[in-house]
Amino acid sequence: MSYTVTKSSPVLVPPATSTPTGSLPLSSIDRTLTIDAAIDFVSVFSHGEQPGERIKEAFAKALVPYYPVAGRIAEPIPGVSVIDCTGEGIWYIEATANCTLEDVNYFEWPLMITKQEMQPRPPASEKLEHQILMAQITQFTCGGFAVGIWFNHQVFDGHGAAQFLKAVGDMARGLPEPTVKPVWSREAIPDPPKMPFCGTPPPFTVFNFATTVIEISPDSINRIKDKFTAETAKKCSTFDVITAIIYISRAKAIKLAGTAEVLIAFGASTRHLLHGVMPLLEGYYGNCLYLVGITKTSEEMNNASLVEVITLIKDAKDALSTNFVDWMNGVPGTHYNLWNFGYGLTCVSDWRWVGFNEVDYGWGEPKYVFNWFHDVNIVGMVVYLNPPKPKRGIRLMLRCVKEEHSAEFCDGLLKLIHQDIAEIV
Structure with missing residues (x-):
């Protein structure tokens, strides 16, 4: 029908x-x-x-x-x-x-x-x-x-x-x-000094990305967190775990040359860094994001363990404060720059705690919230969502690999999180 x-x-x-x-x-x-x-x-x-x-x-x-x-x-x-x-x-x-x-x-x-x-x-x-x-x-x-x-x-x-x-x-x-x-x-947010002109960016390449939805249970995520803590004596977040899994499995699936760069980028909140800048931060509804990026070669990612890549994600987040302040002060760097829009890049966006799931027009909170990105073909995208109620865990909306790499990417991702407790929808 x-x-x-x-x-x-x-x-x-x-x-x-x-x-x-x-x-x-x-x-x-x-x-x-x-x-x-x-x-x-x-x-x-x-x-x-x-x-x-x-x-x-x-x-x-x-x-x-x-x-x-x-x-x-x-x-x-x-x-x-x-x-x-x-x-x-x-x-x-x-x-x-x-x-x-x-x-x-x-x-x-x-x-x-x-x-x-x-x-x-x-x-x-x-x-x-x-x-x-x-x-x-x-x-x-x-x-x-x-x-x-x-x-x-x-x-x-x-x-x-x-x-x-x-x-x-x-x-x-x-x-x-x-x-x-x-x-x-x-x-109130200062205007940083102008950065040196870095030249005209290369033209965008259009890719035919495949769309997949994968759900991961809380148990599988917690098991990886426990393994990380046992090996490093440190804590890690669900975001750290999932982002590392995506970074590894995608790098292996797309099979770029060993010296080629594979990148992952995500927007990190800077609200906590603006307390001394804004006269009143509560109620501010402008952008408070800084683009965090990690670049490794394809060979490095093929040889990296999950614990090592989780540590990379954590270190990049820990450097947020320094990098954001450097940007505000005009210190040169790759601030707010996705470097290139080639196939080696993917961007992740975490929607779980943004607040759209808490909007109540008088009949309770929504059963499900999702964004439309099924026509995005310039840069690989992964969105982290809350699954429809009453499900628990995390839902991944994946649109970051070409059709010919999709099966290997999903297989590799499922192996990293244990296939018996992950479900492809």
């Missing part, structure tokens, strides 16, 4: 009352880290009575304290983006699906409804890159619904976008104001 979604025309939801106008700066991290990047994701809720109107009204109320989100991104000086506080509002779409959530297997992979059907987009006359956030509420015949969100990464990181959506949830549940008051303060 073919499942379809019928969308209403996009409408603007402005702030519920008048809000300040003018121009607001973005921070140096906003501008450096995320030029023209955007994120699409879906939150799946098992039930909700006419959620569209309630959530629409809640957006209007939340946009009063979060009035910059109702504006547009502008570029009065080439290369320097700002927020033009126009008060126009966000584009909002209500939609209905001709099926139940069970019919589409609660958005388990492979997906049975397309990204285009579930995600909001502005009218054709509007420039996508000028938008800050958009929403689509899709109602299913079972009474469940899904919230599709598009947000511009120049304005928020994941924590910041989740903070705004939690404020929408506060309004939808009848609170008089958001639990966390928003803080802009982008100008």
